[in-house]
Amino acid sequence: MMSFDPPELHRGQLFVFEGIDRCGKSTQCENLKSSLEGVGRTVVLYSFPNRETAIGSVIDKYLKKEIDLPDQAIHLLFTANRWETMKDIQKMLLNGVTVIMDRYAYSGICYSVAKGTLSLLWCKAPDRGIIKPDCIFFLDLSPLKANRRAGYGEERYEVIEFQEKVRDQFLKIKDSSWKVINADKPTDDIAAEIYDHAVRVNNRKMKKLWIDDLYNTCDLCSKP
Numbered sequence: 702m703m704s705f706d707p708p709e710l711h712r713g714q715l716f717v718f719e720g721i722d723r724c725g726k727s728t729q730c731e732n733l734k735s736s737l738e739g740v741g742r743t744v745v746l747y748s749f750p751n752r753e754t755a756i757g758s759v760i761d762k763y764l765k766k767e768i769d770l771p772d773q774a775i776h777l778l779f780t781a782n783r784w785e786t787m788k789d790i791q792k793m794l795l796n797g798v799t800v801i802m803d804r805y806a807y808s809g810i811c812y813s814v815a816k817g818t819l820s821l822l823w824c825k826a827p828d829r830g831i832i833k834p835d836c837i838f839f840l841d842l843s844p845l846k847a848n849r850r851a852g853y854g855e856e857r858y859e860v861i862e863f864q865e866k867v868r869d870q871f872l873k874i875k876d877s878s879w880k881v882i883n884a885d886k887p888t889d890d891i892a893a894e895i896y897d898h899a900v901r902v903n904n905r906k907m908k909k910l911w912i913d914d915l916y917n918t919c920d921l922c923s924k925p
């Protein structure tokens with residue numbers, strides 16, 4: 702039978718994983734990718750920050766404490782690092798590819814706001830208009846337990862007290878659309894819970910993040 706659905710409704714879905722450092726995001730991104738590939742989907746995984754780009758290399762130096770930057774400047778670089786990939790991601794989604802993101806704009810605002818120098822409103826503004834995820838998995842784990850897993854390295858934010866503040870921010874900004882996962886469980890149990898939820902996420906019109914529904918069409922170049 703002929704379908705009259707707009708092509709957007711046959712697009713791939715955008716799944717986002719969020720949480721503090723070491724909560725298990727990368728592990729679960731890979732698990733979901735292979736499970737979805739196992740049922741025939743084409744899946745691409747992105748991680749933010751993407752340290753491979755010119756902007757990403759500055760972020761990498763900042764995280765490794767090789768350079769210092771004002772809080773505003775590094776925040777805007779993390780955002781620019783997402784914007785520089787957005788057209789590619791939009792194209793993939795419209796071509797039916799499922800996209801999984803290891804961190805997204807929610808990390809952007811929670812890590813910056815946790816510093817105590819920037820407001821939530823200020824931090825949200827530059828990410829306004831990037832593609833809205835179809836599903837956000839928040840892997841919730843206490844920083845103490847995360848630290849016990851593999852131990853933090855030397856990077857800038859890998860400090861338990863700071864991670865507590867980041868987690869508090871995540872808990873503050875999450876809404877009922879987020880799927881909160883208790884990340885203090887065996888990896889396979891978490892993977893099963895995520896997969897069960899992921900396959901039940903419905904396809905909708907592609908939208909922009911943090912823009913009123915009334916004006917929301919996902920042409921990345923058009924206003925508002």
Ligand SMILES: Nc1ncnc2c1ncn2[C@@H]1O[C@H](COP(=O)(O)OP(=O)(O)O)[C@@H](O)[C@H]1O
Pocket residue numbers: 720721722723724725726727728729850851884885886887888891
């Ligand atoms: N559910 C889990 N239970 C115990 N250890 C885990 C679990 N998930 C991941 N790990 C381990 O914790 C460490 C951090 O996991 P990773 O997926 O890299 O986290 P993130 O991407 O959030 O930093 C790794 O050594 C990983 O093998």
Ligand SMILES: Cc1cn([C@H]2C[C@H](O)[C@@H](COP(=O)(O)OP(=O)(O)O)O2)c(=O)[nH]c1=O
Pocket residue numbers: 721722723726749750764779780803804805806808809810812813858859
């Ligand atoms: C994407 C993003 C990450 N971050 C932080 C979170 C991490 O501490 C750090 C590096 O991210 P990442 O490489 O994902 O760290 P991990 O694998 O330990 O979770 O950058 C921001 O501060 N803002 C952002 O927009």
